[in-house]
Amino acid sequence: MRAVLKLGTSVLTAGTDRLHRPRLVDLIRGLAAARASGHELVLVTSGAVLAGWEALGFPPRDGTLAEKQMLAAVGQGRLMHTYATLADLYGLPVAQVLLTADDFRDRTRYLNARTTLEGCLRRGVLPVINENDAVAVEQIKVGDNDTLSAFVANLVEADLLLILTDAPGLYTADPRLDPQATLIPVVERVTPEVWALAGGAGSHRGTGGMHTKIQAAEIATRAGTPVVIAPGDAPEALGRVLEGEPLGTRFLASGSRLEARGRWILAELAAGRLHLDDGAAQAVRERGGSLLPAGIREVEGRFRRGQTVSLLGPDGTEIARGLSRYAATDLARIAGQHSRAIEGLLGYTYGPEAVHRDDLVRL
Numbered sequence: 001m002r003a004v005l006k007l008g009t010s011v012l013t014a015g016t017d018r019l020h021r022p023r024l025v026d027l028i029r030g031l032a033a034a035r036a037s038g039h040e041l042v043l044v045t046s047g048a049v050l051a052g053w054e055a056l057g058f059p060p061r062d063g064t065l066a067e068k069q070m071l072a073a074v075g076q077g078r079l080m081h082t083y084a085t086l087a088d089l090y091g092l093p094v095a096q097v098l099l100t101a102d103d104f105r106d107r108t109r110y111l112n113a114r115t116t117l118e119g120c121l122r123r124g125v126l127p128v129i130n131e132n133d134a135v136a137v138e139q140i141k142v143g144d145n146d147t148l149s150a151f152v153a154n155l156v157e158a159d160l161l162l163i164l165t166d167a168p169g170l171y172t173a174d175p176r177l178d179p180q181a182t183l184i185p186v187v188e189r190v191t192p193e194v195w196a197l198a199g200g201a202g203s204h205r206g207t208g209g210m211h212t213k214i215q216a217a218e219i220a221t222r223a224g225t226p227v228v229i230a231p232g233d234a235p236e237a238l239g240r241v242l243e244g245e246p247l248g249t250r251f252l253a254s255g256s257r258l259e260a261r262g263r264w265i266l267a268e269l270a271a272g273r274l275h276l277d278d279g280a281a282q283a284v285r286e287r288g289g290s291l292l293p294a295g296i297r298e299v300e301g302r303f304r305r306g307q308t309v310s311l312l313g314p315d316g317t318e319i320a321r322g323l324s325r326y327a328a329t330d331l332a333r334i335a336g337q338h339s340r341a342i343e344g345l346l347g348y349t350y351g352p353e354a355v356h357r358d359d360l361v362r363l
């Protein structure tokens with residue numbers, strides 16, 4: 001099986017303020033054992049900011065992005081060194097891969113990253129991925145490693161995404177705040193009711209809490225990859241989940257396995273939203289057609305030509321994702337207009353479709 005394992009800061013610290021070496025040894029032993037059983041593994045790890053803070057002796061923090069970037073720059077090398085040293089004990093070679101949102105947006109960079117990861121997997125090397133925090137300013141950041149792990153799962157067409165964290169799974173409410181909360185063992189589909197279960201920002205060290213984990217589950221399951229959220233302190237969690245043992249919360253794949261291009265289209269958060277009229281929604285949903293400007297009622301967000309947009313039906317539900325052939329400002333001018341009018345309105349045309357059917361994934 002090909003699996004992506006995501007380790008949150010909460011798991012790497014095991015409830016302390018530092019990278020917890022014994023916990024890391026357990027995790028790496030599990031990775032080495034899974035690889036020895038023939039599984040292909042990719043690791044997405046957090047912990048660079050924490051490792052940097054630890055290295056500098058826990059100075060007071062102001063919480064700014066610049067400070068996080070500096071701490072990540074200090075910590076990433078140390079984090080990687082720790083992984084490499086411990087993985088050596090088990091004869092497991094590791095490779096560092098640092099990614100940002102642009103690496104998923106730009107088709108060439110996306111394909112390059114995929115080639116590198118495939119090369120690692122062929123040679124039995126464990127890719128250890130983190131966001132390239134030191135350069136990732138707001139506009140080019142994925143922003144949290146749960147979402148990053150879902151993008152990576154799409155990139156390598158994983159059979160499973162396992163997110164280990166400090167909660168035992170998805171609960172009916174944040175278990176830190178509500179002692180009555182109970183575990184939800186299986187989520188068939190990420191519905192608004194599931195979204196409503198996510199509490200706030202999570203543990204004091206983590207980014208995003210359950211919210212970003214549900215987002216990750218939605219991204220990966222749509223492309224056909226099931227997702228498990230399980231406790232990082234469960235012994236042998238990786239091996240047990242790979243064996244199919246129920247542990248934590250399993251999100252079932254909602255879509256059939258998408259081919260590679262469809263996965264790329266889903267491998268980015270939508271930069272804008274297009275509200276369609278009835279006819280256009282039907283054409284996209286039922287007939288698999290392209291979206292013409294005539295069927296667009298409203299354009300939301302700022303996006304460039306070629307970026308991913310969400311297509312919403314008249315009742316506001318998302319029916320598809322696709323690559324826009326026009327920038328948001330252009331689309332706003334040609335929305336509701338016949339395709340023949342595009343050139344007259346803009347002075348140029350990129351073709352009659354706002355989103356071509358080849359660039360669409362129905363959800």
Ligand SMILES: Nc1ncnc2c1ncn2[C@@H]1O[C@H](COP(=O)(O)OP(=O)(O)O)[C@@H](O)[C@H]1O
Nearest residue numbers: 008009010165171174199202203206207209210
């Ligand atoms: N419905 C829920 N079920 C489980 N955990 C939840 C829920 N809502 C919020 N949480 C919080 O999310 C936290 C995990 O997220 P986070 O701290 O960001 O961890 P990580 O570092 O692993 O990404 C849990 O400790 C828990 O307090």
Ligand SMILES: N[C@@H](CCC(=O)OP(=O)(O)O)C(=O)O
Nearest residue numbers: 009046047048049144145207
């Ligand atoms: N890239 C950051 C981690 C960001 C993040 O999502 O953290 P977490 O919620 O602990 O998975 C780091 O290495 O510190």
